Amino acid sequence: MVETGGSIFIALSLVVMLLSLLPVGILYVRKVAATAVLNVLKVLCLFVICQYLTLFFIQPGFPNLQIAFKLVEFTLVYYLFNLLMTSAPGKDILKMVLVSFLSVTITIYALKGLTAYTDLLTIIQAGILTVLAVVILLQLINNRHIVLASEPAFWIAGGLLCYNGMVVLMEAMAGSHTNLSQQIKQEKSIIITLADMLRMVFFIVAASVAGNKNDNNNKEVDFQPMPPLFPPPVNRRTIKY
Numbered sequence: 001m002v003e004t005g006g007s008i009f010i011a012l013s014l015v016v017m018l019l020s021l022l023p024v025g026i027l028y029v030r031k032v033a034a035t036a037v038l039n040v041l042k043v044l045c046l047f048v049i050c051q052y053l054t055l056f057f058i059q060p061g062f063p064n065l066q067i068a069f070k071l072v073e074f075t076l077v078y079y080l081f082n083l084l085m086t087s088a089p090g091k092d093i094l095k096m097v098l099v100s101f102l103s104v105t106i107t108i109y110a111l112k113g114l115t116a117y118t119d120l121l122t123i124i125q126a127g128i129l130t131v132l133a134v135v136i137l138l139q140l141i142n143n144r145h146i147v148l149a150s151e152p153a154f155w156i157a158g159g160l161l162c163y164n165g166m167v168v169l170m171e172a173m174a175g176s177h178t179n180l181s182q183q184i185k186q187e188k189s190i191i192i193t194l195a196d197m198l199r200m201v202f203f204i205v206a207a208s209v210a211g212n213k214n215d216n217n218n219k220e221v222d223f224q225p226m227p228p229l230f231p232p233p234v235n236r237r238t239i240k241y
Contacts, residue, residue, distance in 0.1 A: 009186075012193045013056045019200035020048045023207035032211035040080045041156060045203060047076060048196075064114045071105065074125045077160060081132040084153050086139060094132075101128070119171060126167035133161035152206040159202025166195035 024042045032038065051069045059065055075098070082094045101124075108116055136157040140148060148154045170188050 009189065009193070010056060012190065012197075013052045016193060016196050016200060017049050017052050019197055019204065020045045020052075023200070023203045026204065026207040027210065030207075030211065032207075037080065037083050037153065037156070038207075038210055040076065040083060041152075041203065041206065044073075044076050044080065045200070047073060048200075063118075067109075067114045067118060070122065070125065074129065075102070077129055077164075078132070080156070081129070081136060081160075084136045084139075084157065090135075097128075123168055123171045126164040126171065129160060129164040130168055133157045133164065137161065150209050150212050152210040155202045155206035155209065159199040159206070162202065163195045163199035167192060 023045050027038060027042060051073065055062070055066055055069065078094070078098055082091055082098075085091050085094060105121060108121075136153065140146065140151060140154050140157070170192055174184060174188050
């Protein structure tokens with residue numbers, strides 16, 4: 001997330017907020033049947049809007065608030081992946097990993113403060129979500145009964161893979177925040193914000209294709225030919241004794 005001010009950051013944050021609002025609006029206008037995945041997707045988009053609004057306009061330059069937002073966003077995205085996971089053992093593993101990670105993270109924050117190991121925890125969070133995105137995409141690719149382009153889960157996982165993969169790449173390349181110049185910090189923040197735009201574009205596509213499968217099935221049912229009013233005469237065979 002962007003830590004410094006400037007007109008370019010304000011403009012980029014406004015674009016991200018607008019893009020985050022579009023999936024919610026598309027799902028509302030199209031009146032897509034509510035599912036757990038789509039509900040969490042809407043909550044995530046609204047949370048991103050609140051995140052940018054708070055960190056850029058209401059309370060800018062507040063690191064503790066930024067870290068808290070990151071942890072909540074990680075939990076939301078992780079729960080979204082848990083919903084996309086079809087394997088029951090996989091869901092159990094995800095729950096155990098989430099509980100363990102949150103326990104360790106909260107313990108570190110309680111003992112060392114919210115700013116302790118910020119870079120390391122950011123990389124770990126983004127790395128976990130990147131691996132989960134790859135797992136979900138492989139799960140979808142192996143399912144031959146679906147069309148990937150018309151599956152919202154494909155676009156959701158793809159957007160999360162692009163964003164979190166970019167976060168891991170930039171954090172790994174940039175290293176510690178204390179050793180970075182102001183220009184490098186700004187460039188890294190711009191790249192991550194652009195990746196966030198790409199994530200929202202994927203979410204917009206997911207909202208646009210959601211419900212298409214159900215709509216097609218309903219159309220097939222609705223347009224079935226009606227039975228004839230007068231059935232055709234049946235040729236009766238006479239049996240001669």
